[in-house]
Amino acid sequence: MNRTWTTARWALASLALIAGSFFFVDAYADGGRLMPANPPAAYMQECASCHLAYPPGLLPARSWQRLMGGLDKHYGSDASLDAVTVQQISGWLQAHAGTYKRVNEEPPQDRITRSAWFERKHRKVDPAVWKLASVKGAANCAACHTGADRGVFDDDNLKYPAGMDARMRRSFND
Amino acid sequence: MRSKPAWLAESACLVLVLMLIQGAARAADTSPAQQLERFSAQAAKPGQAERGRVVFTSRQGGEWSCASCHGNLPTQPGKHASTGKSIAPMAPAANSNAFTDTAKVDKWFRRNCKDVLQRECSAGEKADVLAYLIGLRP
Numbered sequence: 004m005n006r007t008w009t010t011a012r013w014a015l016a017s018l019a020l021i022a023g024s025f026f027f028v029d030a031y032a033d034g035g036r037l038m039p040a041n042p043p044a045a046y047m048q049e050c051a052s053c054h055l056a057y058p059p060g061l062l063p064a065r066s067w068q069r070l071m072g073g074l075d076k077h078y079g080s081d082a083s084l085d086a087v088t089v090q091q092i093s094g095w096l097q098a099h100a101g102t103y104k105r106v107n108e109e110p111p112q113d114r115i116t117r118s119a120w121f122e123r124k125h126r127k128v129d130p131a132v133w134k135l136a137s138v139k140g141a142a143n144c145a146a147c148h149t150g151a152d153r154g155v156f157d158d159d160n161l162k163y164p165a166g167m168d169a170r171m172r173r174s175f176n177d
Numbered sequence: 178m179r180s181k182p183a184w185l186a187e188s189a190c191l192v193l194v195l196m197l198i199q200g201a202a203r204a205a206d207t208s209p210a211q212q213l214e215r216f217s218a219q220a221a222k223p224g225q226a227e228r229g230r231v232v233f234t235s236r237q238g239g240e241w242s243c244a245s246c247h248g249n250l251p252t253q254p255g256k257h258a259s260t261g262k263s264i265a266p267m268a269p270a271a272n273s274n275a276f277t278d279t280a281k282v283d284k285w286f287r288r289n290c291k292d293v294l295q296r297e298c299s300a301g302e303k304a305d306v307l308a309y310l311i312g313l314r315p
Contacts, residue, residue, distance in 0.1 A: 055262065
């Protein structure tokens, strides 16, 4: 009797653990349309400590390759990493890089924000919005896109960044 | 046969232990005090908080100081100067994760000193900055 109970306890505890881990995986995988499930831990740790974990599909493979080959001069900052980590992140980025026709084009300076599709999508945003202290620039997706860290960029998940006046709000809603 | 609360408690303990193991595997191979000691030993002089404050808060020929991203009050979260992303406070008193992973300490000093000073920091400068940050209270 006692042994049966011990076994049952362990089985239950294990089940709880397994169920728990599924919950975490699900919460992660449910990330949205653009972020692939299970990005490498190094990507979140290294790249996402300074900026949003940009979904790899927003740049073509050639752009990612160039970018990862020059991390010591990364948009005005030294972001250099050891060779193994560079290779790991670079491989993943290129494997999930954008192939859809509008992303296929390599933007100037390999900046997502200089892509033709990006500029078209944001053409009505008042230039003053990008300069707000709460935004700081077009690279800060999460200033307006509340789902950006999950790879969700649709128009339903927008918020006003702090400091927008009426004129900026009009341009924002347009 | 034990009662139901007993096995519930046991399961809870098991989960707790596993969480602890996972947490421990992630970082924490050192402490801020050990890092201060390491750099002070390398420099053959103790870190000095006031010198560290000056290094941390002044621009040194470049566009940025440490404080440009980490703030003039490192007991509070900073904000990346170009991306706007929030950065956890650098003062250990306000962030228990700060300076608890040797590889991370080395990596960030290497990179960020190049951004601020256009060269790597000396062991003495690192010791000074650590002495400054360790001395801060929220």
